[in-house]
Every structure is written in C-alpha cells, then in structure tokens.
Amino acid sequence: MTKRATKQAPQARPDGRGLRAAVVRARFNAEVVDGLASGAEAALTEMGVRHVVVVDVPGAFELPLAAKAAAASGRFDAIVALGALIRGDTDHYEYIARTAAAGLQRAALDTGVPVAFGVLTVTKARQALARSRPGPDNKGAEAARAAVAMALTLRTLRRPRQPQRSRRSTERSQSRHAGRRGKP
C-alpha cells in the first residue's frame, strides 16, 4: 500500500496561547472567503489564540496594504490574509494574484511580523469551495496555523541569548568545590 504524502506542515498544531492575531479578509468571492475565515478562526481558537481581530478589504488586491498596516501597528504577532481569486476570461487574475502574493510577502519582510498567504488561486469556483469548506482541506485554517507557527519561530529566534558561563569559570568553580570537599 502506498503511503499518502502529507501536505500538512510538520508542526500541525502549534501552541498559540498569548498570541494576538489579525485576520484580513477580502470581500470579493465572499462566500468562499467566509469559509476560509471560519476555518482560520476555528484553527486560531484551537491553538489557544484568544485575541483575534477581523478586518475586511474589498478584494485580494487590497490585502497587502491592510496586512502591512496591521503588522506595523504593533498590535499583532501574526496576520492571516484571506482571499479567493478565481480565474476569469481576462488576465486580470494574473495581475492580482502576483501583486497580492508579492505584497503580502513584502508586508511580512518589511515589518518582521508573519503574514500568512491564505489566498486561493484557482480556475474553477468548485475548486475554491472545496478548499474553503470546513474540514482538513480548509486553506484558511492552514494559513492560520502557518502564521502562528511563524510567530513562535520568530519569538525563539529573537529571544535574547542566555548568558553562558565560560568553560574555564565552570572548571574553576568545580575545582573549588572539590577542594572544599577534600578539606575538613
């Protein structure tokens, strides 16, 4: 029997207690994005993130600016950007998809706050619905878990190093103890 490859990130359910998150939601294709948002909010609750603010923007093109404003505000540890791009007859889709992806990445790099890319880019509405319904395939939940995992990783990387005692001072103190033990 062949083992099914997992698409889930290694740390599937990070501990988000004490973290503050913003969910930025595009209103274009609202039925789909609402499914993503429900998945994201449920996942945040499951991870213990209690401080969650949800804001709306008109479409995916507007996600980067709002995500950057949220990230730069100092009020959030993680941002989850949600949208749904469904390819139409024109090449509008290409421009918005590239701009949204690059803009969200830039918002994260410019601010140092993780911004998860929860934007569907699909050719058919049924593909978008399949990825936004409740359950293991919900991409909003996946984006929320990625945002929290990144917030925790950054917290570890930014934690000041514990001052380490030098080897020589450790050895000195050990020999002092040994000496004391030897003397009455």
Ligand code: DLZ
């Ligand atoms: C204009 C447009 C189109 C054609 N398609 C989508 C889409 O599939 N998903 C989405 O989130 N937004 C779409 N938009 C709206 C743009 O993102 C944006 O809101 C407008 O171009 C106004 O700047």
